[in-house]
Amino acid sequence: MRIPRSVREAGVGDKRVLVRADLNVPLEGGRVADDTRIRAALPTLELLLERGAAQVRLCSHLGRPKGPDPAYAIRPVEERLRELLPDERIRVVENTRFDPGETENDEGFARALADGMDVYVNDAFGSAHRAHASTEAVARVLPAYAGLLLERELRELSRLLGEVERPFLLISGGAKVEDKLGVLRNLGGRADTTLVGGKMAEELRVDNPLDFQVVLPTDVVAAAAFEREAESRVVAYDGLPDGWLGLDIGPETRSSFAEHVGRARTIFWNGPMGVFEWPRFAEGTKAVAEAVAAAPAFSVVGGADSARALSELGLEDEVSWLSTGGGAALELLEGKELPGVAAIPEA
Ligand code: 3PG
Ligand code: MG
Numbered sequence: 001m002r003i004p005r006s007v008r009e010a011g012v013g014d015k016r017v018l019v020r021a022d023l024n025v026p027l028e029g030g031r032v033a034d035d036t037r038i039r040a041a042l043p044t045l046e047l048l049l050e051r052g053a054a055q056v057r058l059c060s061h062l063g064r065p066k067g068p069d070p071a072y073a074i075r076p077v078e079e080r081l082r083e084l085l086p087d088e089r090i091r092v093v094e095n096t097r098f099d100p101g102e103t104e105n106d107e108g109f110a111r112a113l114a115d116g117m118d119v120y121v122n123d124a125f126g127s128a129h130r131a132h133a134s135t136e137a138v139a140r141v142l143p144a145y146a147g148l149l150l151e152r153e154l155r156e157l158s159r160l161l162g163e164v165e166r167p168f169l170l171i172s173g174g175a176k177v178e179d180k181l182g183v184l185r186n187l188g189g190r191a192d193t194t195l196v197g198g199k200m201a202e203e204l205r206v207d208n209p210l211d212f213q214v215v216l217p218t219d220v221v222a223a224a225a226f227e228r229e230a231e232s233r234v235v236a237y238d239g240l241p242d243g244w245l246g247l248d249i250g251p252e253t254r255s256s257f258a259e260h261v262g263r264a265r266t267i268f269w270n271g272p273m274g275v276f277e278w279p280r281f282a283e284g285t286k287a288v289a290e291a292v293a294a295a296p297a298f299s300v301v302g303g304a305d306s307a308r309a310l311s312e313l314g315l316e317d318e319v320s321w322l323s324t325g326g327g328a329a330l331e332l333l334e335g336k337e338l339p340g341v342a343a344i345p346e347a
Contacts, residue, residue, distance in 0.1 A: 001158045002337075004146040004344035007044060007121045013052040018117040018142060019044065020134045020340075021149075022126035022324060023060035023077045032080045036307070036316075037126065040324050042085055044123045044147035049087055056090045057117060059134055061097040061127065068098040096134045103132055110137035123147025125154075128340030129328040139343035146344050149324065154341065156321035157332050160268050160300060166192055169264035169297075171257070171288060173198030174271025174305060179327065181209065182334035187268065188212055195257050197249045197273035197284060205237070215260065219250025221274065221281060228278045248274030249284035257284075261291035267299040269306055270330065276309055285309045293318035302329035 021041035026033040041058075048056055058081075065072040078092040093113070096102040101109025110133040114120065120142035122128070127135050128150065138144075146154075160168075170191040172180055177200050188194045194214040196204055201217050204210070217237045222244045223230040234250045235241070249257065261267065269292050273284030286309065292299050293315040301310060302323040310316045323329045332338060 001154065001161070002341075003154070003347045004150075004341055005347040006151055007047060007123075007145045007147050009347070010119055010121070010143070010145045012048055012119060014054050015118040016055040016057070016116060017048050017053045018114055018120045018138065019048070019056055019058045019147065020120070020122045020124045020127070020138070021058060021060050021147070022124040023074070023081075024062055024126065025077060027062075027076060030076055032076050034308070034311075035080050035084070036311070037324050038077065038080055038084065040149050041081075041123055041147075044121060044149060045085055045090065047148060048121070049089060053089065057093060057113075058090055059093045059096050059113060060124065061102065061132075061134070062095045063097070065095065065097050067100065072097070096132070099133075101133050103130075105131050105137050106133050107137045107141070109133040110141050114138055114141045117142060120144045121147045122340055122344060123149045124340065125150045125323075126325040126328050128325070128338040129331040129336070131339035135340035136343045139340075144344045146341070150341070153323060153325060153329070154332070156300060157302075157323065157329055159298065160187065160266065160333060161335070165265035165298065167264045168192050168266040169260055169268075170194040171261070171267065171269040171292070172196050172200055172271055173273045173285070173288075174303065175199045176271075177203045179330060180271065182336075183270070183330050184210060184214075186334050188214065193260055193264075195260055197253070197257070197288070198271055200271065201237075201249075202246055215257075217246075217249045217253040218256070219252045220246035221248040221250055221284070223247045223281070228280070232280060246274075247278070248276075248281040251283075254284055254287040258287055258291040261288065261295050261297075264295060264297045267292055267295060267297045268333070269299070269301045270303045272305045272309055276305070282309075286313065289313055289315055302326060
């Protein structure tokens with residue numbers, strides 16, 4: 001893989017540095033509900049401050065606003081950042097997506113972001129699959145470097161693309177099936193075993209476009225409706241009553257998936273096994289999270305839902321690498337070039 005040049009090689013003393021981080025965090029009641037991505041951005045900011053940067057202009061998108069929208073103001077993110085890293089040299093600019101030029105990858109908007117700055121550091125791994133003004137065009141306006149998080153994400157994830165310790169186990173779940181087929185094709189062919197749960201498993205039952213074997217559930221927790229308190233029972237994977245939905249993997253599948261996980265030496269897990277935000281359909285995802293955390297393997301977990309399942313169980317430090325990227329991690333593992341990375345000159 002092409003390695004972008006590192007912020008560690010940038011001369012930043014007395015320089016004004018534009019930093020793009022992925023501070024796209026969940027908000028609840030006007031406050032940051034999960035600050036994982038903010039904390040993940042700190043090492044690069046600390047490095048810049050320690051090395052005497054005169055000023056740091058920090059930018060990020062937040063949500064998917066269609067223009068200026070107070071519900072997506074960056075303010076709560078800035079407040080949390082200031083609690084974690086109070087330093088007057090850091091200025092946080094407003095949500096980049098308030099400007100239509102951001103998603104258009106507009107050079108004019110990139111120039112506005114870069115105005116008065118000397119150096120650009122991209123640390124936004126979670127947004128690196130987007131060719132937007134703050135991730136791509138701006139790297140043509142200022143000398144560009146990769147931040148520490150971006151570098152680490154590339155290093156850890158690319159281990160899955162090279163020689164791996166075997167058995168190599170891929171676990172795929174979640175709802176966005178089309179997003180994941182590319183990764184399944186690219187990594188699944190190299191993995192020794194691919195476990196599929198969640199909505200993915202439902203779709204593959206109807207139509208399986210993959211040309212290699214996957215391990216599908218043998219039983220599922222079926223629900224009469226897509227409702228938190230719906231009537232539910234465990235049925236065979238092939239025995240879903242008409243009109244019922246499989247909302248979690250069943251107990252037999254949980255133990256067989258956990259056995260696969262226990263034998264693996266390399267694991268990539270993306271996507272929950274069921275509707276885990278509803279406690280009655282969370283057991284499958286929990287079982288996988290616990291097994292992955294306990295496995296004596298190089299384990300990488302990507303995607304916001306799997307990450308949340310791990311952190312709700314207090315297991316976020318028990319895996320080898322918990323990626324801050326969902327779509328970005330998937331695209332990287334599909335073998336695609338990430339525009340935000342490609343825009344930075346090579347090391
Ligand atoms: C994410 O949360 O997946 C990233 O921040 C990218 O956000 P986006 O999917 O709205 O571009
Ligand atoms: Mg996304």
